Amino acid sequence: MSVAQNASALRIALVGNPNCGKTALFNRLTGSRQKVANYAGVTVERKEGQFVSPAGRTVRILDLPGAYSLHSASLDEAITREVCMGQRPGEARPDLLVSVVDATNLRLHLRFVLELRRLGLPMVVVLNMSDAAARRGIVIDRDALSQALGVPVVQTVAVKRDGAAALVKLFDETLPPAPPAQPLDSVSELDTHAEVKRLLDAAVTMPTRTARFDDAVDRVVLHPVFGLVILAVLLFFMFQAVFSWAEPMMDGIEAGVHFFGEWVGGMMPDGMLKSLLVDGLIAGLGSVIVFLPQILILFLFILTLEESGYLPRAAFLLDRLMMSAGLSGRSFIPLLSSFACAIPGIMATRTIQDPRDRLTTILVAPLMTCSARLPVYALLIGAFIPERTVAGLFNLQGLVLFVLYVAGIVSALLVAYVLKWFRRDRTDHPLLMELPSYRVPNPRDIGIGLWERARIFLARVGKVILTLTVLLWFLATFPSPPEGATMPPIDYSFAGMIGRALEHVFAPIGFNWQICIALVPGLAAREVAVGALATVYALSGSDDAVAVQLAPMIAAQWSLATALSLLAWYVFAPQCISTLAVIRRETNSWKVMAASAAYLAGLAYLASFITYRVALALT
């Protein structure tokens, strides 16, 4: 298996410590679009790319998860070790290891290079971020380093065009001879570090110990008081921005959809097809697409924070709090990603080394307010919460949104705290987290990330949501009302029947049958609930129903108590099917999946019940 089936294809693997810029190099080489980030262990999936070298050789590149050592401490590292040693089933051992090191942090990264060298595979060392190293006045004698290591050493700047040219050139040459294989444990840690020191003395001139810049920033950002204030302000600003920056764009999209609906409606004769297109498709899809700007703004913040290196600092500040709730500072990154979507969040828990912390994080991740809930929140807040300024500074709607996010966070901490009591094993959990150097986020990488998010969102709108919206339209249109019917046609349809059946269960928490209908497709994807409501109301209204906006319609028809109850429901909301599927996959347990679905549904019902009853009593 060691030789690729296709004799001409060169199979290489990128290996290196977390934060060495490996993923950016992978992007540079393959042009593939994937996430680049700056916290330890972002690469949790197998990523392969392919390109053709100038001499016409096909090169297949495997981007391995970041690792500090072949003594794996996490799932990520175990995968890297297995692939490097040729022990991973279904994965051929690479022909060439490309060992990527951050040129500004050689002392840590060279240690792993020495460990990798013992594997006895042909190897190249890549000094990445060599521009940053030069700026800091770090001078590296590549020839001396190459001589001392016995493997070729090249320089790259992964974030620059042609930054990887020296590496690409190497792929066209004959493979470097493999260093002699040695047992991994044949050299003690102490000797390995001594060898790193010798290498540094021989080949590297270093002016200062660290970047002064990092030190200055950390003095403020990690400060016990200012650090927490900065974190709180940052998060609050992020959620305010989601509402206020997006508004002009959303108004534009709304007007566009409205105009398009009228234009299509005006071109067509009345009938079934017009109803499907205008009431079903345009009303349903339009009401979801309108939230794209908010989702993108949220991701803009998350990606920028990730890239800058700030996230592990936030994890450091919050570690003690999260530990007392039964989590770990490491849970912060997966949980913050869950604000965008629980699925990448749950997948990011692979970087949590402690299996107990990991399970708790997976169970509470769905309580973080994902962006798919945003359309529902935004609709209800827009319809029921007056737009005014509180205390001369805050937008009341933004404030309510903030409260909903806080409600999710607080309940997640409470659930984690309760789970802590069910644990039998109370040994201590390691944190051990690198705080990487600060980096100015690369606009290109952020742009790629945002584009990817927009694509995923629109693809979801396109496939899942489109199918469900059409299905819902069908259910809500047939059977047709009998002759001389007095009520709107939807009352006689399948959807009407399903909604009325569910209403028995949901009436105690104030949901009418229209909401009940919307909850069903909302299980597949939360944001569909909004589209579904739009379709249900469009069909139950008059012919030009699309002309009537959804928000004023529900504002006129629902009580405030119902709206608040629905908001509370969505804080806990039985999660979308894809989240349940990813929990099942990541924990490899149906039991965990069922338990998480059941507890969330129970909490949602309870919270809505309390909210509804209290709101009824007060209004």
Add this chain to the structure above:
Amino acid sequence: MRLSELPRRTVAIVKSVDDATPNDPVARRLRDLGFVPGESVQIVTFGPFGKDPLVAQVGYTRFALRRSEAGRIAVEVATATVSSIAPAGQAGTADTADASGSDAQRIA
């Protein structure tokens, strides 16, 4: 002295990393990350709640460690000559480093 007892911004030298349990994976990882005898180390700052976790700088790299993890590392306050490389903060910390250095020399 344990790393968890070291005052902030004082340069020290790692003496040993001790296994809390036989074959302690945490101690092994600490050694992997560069906490090996002879390395100079300092505490950059403490966490806001109960001074836990702490940020330790070894070599060029900063790590967040819980106190229980830092407790596995035995250190000795460095003399100015041993820490040939200045601590991270430049002008601001030069005084303290000198002071701690001369203290250590007097003890020696």
